[in-house]
Amino acid sequence: MAKAMTIPDYHPYQQAHLNKPQLQFSDIAPLIEHYQVQPWLTVTELGRSVKQQPIYQLQLGQGDKRILAWSQMHGDESTATAALFDLLNYLQAPEQAAWREQLFAEITLYIIPMLNPDGAAKHSRVNAQGIDINRDALALQSPEGQLLMAAAKQIKPHFAFNLHDQNRFHAAGPYPNPATISLLAPAYNAEREINASRRAAMQLIAHVQPWLEQQIPQHIGRYADDWSARSFGDTFAAMGISTVLVESGAYRGDDNRQMARWLNFQLYVAWLAAIASDSYQQADVALYNAIPFNRSGGMKDVLLQGLTVSIGDTTATVDLAINLALTGDRRARIDELGDLSLFSAFHQFSVQGLAFKAGQAYPLNTALSLDTEAHLALLQQGYTHFSGDKALLQASSRLPVLLNPLRPTQGSPQLWQGATFLLVNTQGKVVQAVLNGQLISVPSGVIHNPLGT
Structure with a gap:
């Protein structure tokens, strides 16, 4: 037949x-x-x-x-x-x-x-x-x-x-x-x-x-x-x-x-x-x-290449991988750091010349109306997430809004921390932000890897 x-x-x-x-x-x-x-x-x-x-x-x-x-x-x-x-x-x-x-x-x-x-x-x-x-x-x-x-x-x-x-x-x-x-x-x-x-x-x-x-x-x-x-x-x-x-x-x-x-x-x-x-x-x-064997773990969700990371007197240029949770808590995490040249990613970006900087929590002491423009202004000031009573936050921003996130990134990137931080140039100005694994240009607000792409 x-x-x-x-x-x-x-x-x-x-x-x-x-x-x-x-x-x-x-x-x-x-x-x-x-x-x-x-x-x-x-x-x-x-x-x-x-x-x-x-x-x-x-x-x-x-x-x-x-x-x-x-x-x-x-x-x-x-x-x-x-x-x-x-x-x-x-x-x-x-x-x-x-x-x-x-x-x-x-x-x-x-x-x-x-x-x-x-x-x-x-x-x-x-x-x-x-x-x-x-x-x-x-x-x-x-x-x-x-x-x-x-x-x-x-x-x-x-x-x-x-x-x-x-x-x-x-x-x-x-x-x-x-x-x-x-x-x-x-x-x-x-x-x-x-x-x-x-x-x-x-x-x-x-x-x-x-x-x-x-x-x-x-x-x-x-x-x-x-x-x-x-x-x-x-x-x-x-x-x-x-x-x-x-x-x-x-x-x-x-x-x-x-x-x-x-x-x-x-x-x-x-x-x-x-x-x-x-x-x-x-x-x-x-x-x-002739079909090649699977390479387990060969893919990452997001790969940032050439990121400058400083701890004390030590500075290194590393690759940073982020994996996303598409179900469950939907929290992005730092998956690996170092030489990741053998890996590929669904989304791969060069961040050569940019340095890691931990974001701050913006305290919700009074009611805050957050549109995209206000959100980008806070990112430029170094605020990547919010802490406090969620009832005080009225968010209409098209960017990811993070309230009281678990394990926010600390002074330096570490495995399994939340993938929310800033990328700054040599003058310390915020150029890009990573919000729950999504890379965003500041101040334009362009999301380079929105979920589903």
Whole structure:
């Protein structure tokens, strides 16, 4: 069966309301209800999570080649969940009826679209027991892990798609870019041998490697295949299932990982077609091996290069890295100092000739109306944040406004301090300010790295 690698017009199939930083069960519950009444697939409640949220499986097709895909095993990794519902939209589209009929004559696809709804509810990797489900393949202490293993033993899939998100600090091998998609055919034993089922997983990845490299050049990574006996991917590989790990990563200017979502969707369509037609068997495993290994921690959020830092009689010119919290307390922190020439960043700035200066807290003793102009004037005076009663502050400034921040930067930058400080020239004049990790020119007020860019 022949099928084009790329779906040229993806947007008609993109499931609405899933462009979010995190997805919870309430986001997919209406979609599950929709598919429960569709005649061309079967929806089954596999069981319940620790907190009694339902966990569903969708079954499509009646072919002999069986595929099991699951997402959100880690509750805070939801990119693939959105992409799976995009795939379902594509498969149910009237214009795909002929291809769907051909496809489902060859394959049966089983989808578990959110294995860890409790973790999803609290934006957590682990389940409500505090267990990492992907380290529970041996002990099976979590009900969610038990359900996944029971499904695999019942289905006996030939292929498995293990769908995850990775943190945005993975770099694509030697390149100065985030690894937007990382792939792996996990090992099935400690010797990392290659048998027929693992080779098939490698060939599936090799089948899409040229297309991926064309779409996102120098943004592809591969995980090291160290054997992890407790992990489901490795365990399923040991059971003879051709398992592909997909890790969705970051892309510049794409906080919600919509690029990785689109790529996942395209990969699923390509892999289903390749499995149905056996065309992946023609792929050269050398293309799999050509994918560079992820460089863990190779990316920073913000990198300031050439910053002058003085402590007593000692002065040094250093690089300073800042990492942002995009969820939770949303507090930016100083991540590393020194020679950071081996790292890349989503936002990289030369601050050569500028020196670090700690900001002061402006005390709120009386009511203060803070617009952008007043905010910039305070920055020029050395005030980066406010202390006191928040009821006294009426802020309309378009710049980040920090009130009673935790661990404000002290006289010199230190690891894990809040990334809020000033940059001054040789005359001591404030030229730029860093407010919660965002670099701002003073007095123009230009924000050089607003969140979401």
